[in-house]
Amino acid sequence: MSSEACGLYDDRHQRKKGAKMSFTKRWIEEDGPKVQAPASHKLDLHENALDSFNEALTRFKEGTGGNVKAYKFAIQHLSHSIELLFKSHIAQMHPLLIYKNPFTAKPLDREMTIGLWDAVQFLKNSGDPIGKDFEADLLWLKKLRNEIEHSRFDMDVATVRATMGRLVEAIKDFHDHFDDDLSAFVTKGNLPLFEELSDEYRRSLGEARAKAAASTQDGETHDCEFCGERDTGARIDGEVKCQYCGESNYTVDCLRCGADELVSDATLWNDEDGRSDYLCSSCYAHYQSLVAAD
Numbered sequence: 001m002s003s004e005a006c007g008l009y010d011d012r013h014q015r016k017k018g019a020k021m022s023f024t025k026r027w028i029e030e031d032g033p034k035v036q037a038p039a040s041h042k043l044d045l046h047e048n049a050l051d052s053f054n055e056a057l058t059r060f061k062e063g064t065g066g067n068v069k070a071y072k073f074a075i076q077h078l079s080h081s082i083e084l085l086f087k088s089h090i091a092q093m094h095p096l097l098i099y100k101n102p103f104t105a106k107p108l109d110r111e112m113t114i115g116l117w118d119a120v121q122f123l124k125n126s127g128d129p130i131g132k133d134f135e136a137d138l139l140w141l142k143k144l145r146n147e148i149e150h151s152r153f154d155m156d157v158a159t160v161r162a163t164m165g166r167l168v169e170a171i172k173d174f175h176d177h178f179d180d181d182l183s184a185f186v187t188k189g190n191l192p193l194f195e196e197l198s199d200e201y202r203r204s205l206g207e208a209r210a211k212a213a214a215s216t217q218d219g220e221t222h223d224c225e226f227c228g229e230r231d232t233g234a235r236i237d238g239e240v241k242c243q244y245c246g247e248s249n250y251t252v253d254c255l256r257c258g259a260d261e262l263v264s265d266a267t268l269w270n271d272e273d274g275r276s277d278y279l280c281s282s283c284y285a286h287y288q289s290l291v292a293a294d
């Protein structure tokens with residue numbers, strides 16, 4: 001078969017000749033500069049994803065600082081950033097994959113792009129599914145976002161903080177796995193919060209401190225004598241309850257002298273028959289000196 005007779009060959013031959021030119025450049029030259037080039041679109045997606053991610057962190061920080069309404073914007077920005085991040089990941093496989101109909105003859109800038117759940121399904125189909133917990137948190141985020149849009153938003157700050165924290169960690173894992181270290185794209189001012197949220201221990205501690213501040217009845221938070229964490233205790237009905245380890249500090253009467261002392265300072269002397277007897281620290285010191293003298 002001669003080359004003239006085969007249109008397909010011609011087409012391929014032409015492509016090969018043009019191959020030195022980048023895909024983006026060819027795209028612009030063939031369709032005019034008004035059509036957005038898919039390769040640069042990919043870059044925009046990633047940049048916009050990270051802009052939204054940083055904006056979400058900024059708003060989250062405002063929420064932590066007492067402006068509870070800011071969490072609402074944090075949720076919207078986080079949700080947007082995840083969608084863009086997934087799309088930018090998919091665009092790396094092929095720029096046209098972000099369109100609902102990549103086979104259209106219409107200009108692509110008029111074509112709808114895929115949504116978050118298309119992206120999630122694509123990742124599943126391509127053998128790179130996101131984790132079950134991540135997906136469950138995304139569903140929660142979607143529901144909350146809908147509620148915000150329809151002004152039916154009922155804020156449960158503790159849940160919002162906890163779930164957003166898990167999502168930030170999941171986004172970090174996703175980004176670190178497929179791209180670069182996400183922390184490199186986080187603004188300096190947001191870095192401490194980002195590090196807190198993406199680390200489970202620090203995140204739980206942050207949640208406990210926020211919970212303590214919100215529930216304490218004496219206007220201040222207290223250090224925990226049991227786990228040693230700072231500002232995790234809330235005074236509730238005469239007890240200081242740690243929102244991190246769950247232990248409570250309250251006063252007990254000394255078995256020997258009757259003085260009251262914090263349970264964390266007293267020594268448990270006897271806990272038989274369903275009752276607990278304590279010795280205060282000075283009575284216990286006295287007992288120890290007697291034992292030492294023996």
Ligand SMILES: [Zn+2]
Nearest residue numbers: 224227242245
């Ligand atoms: Zn504690």
Ligand SMILES: [Zn+2]
Nearest residue numbers: 254257280283
């Ligand atoms: Zn005593």
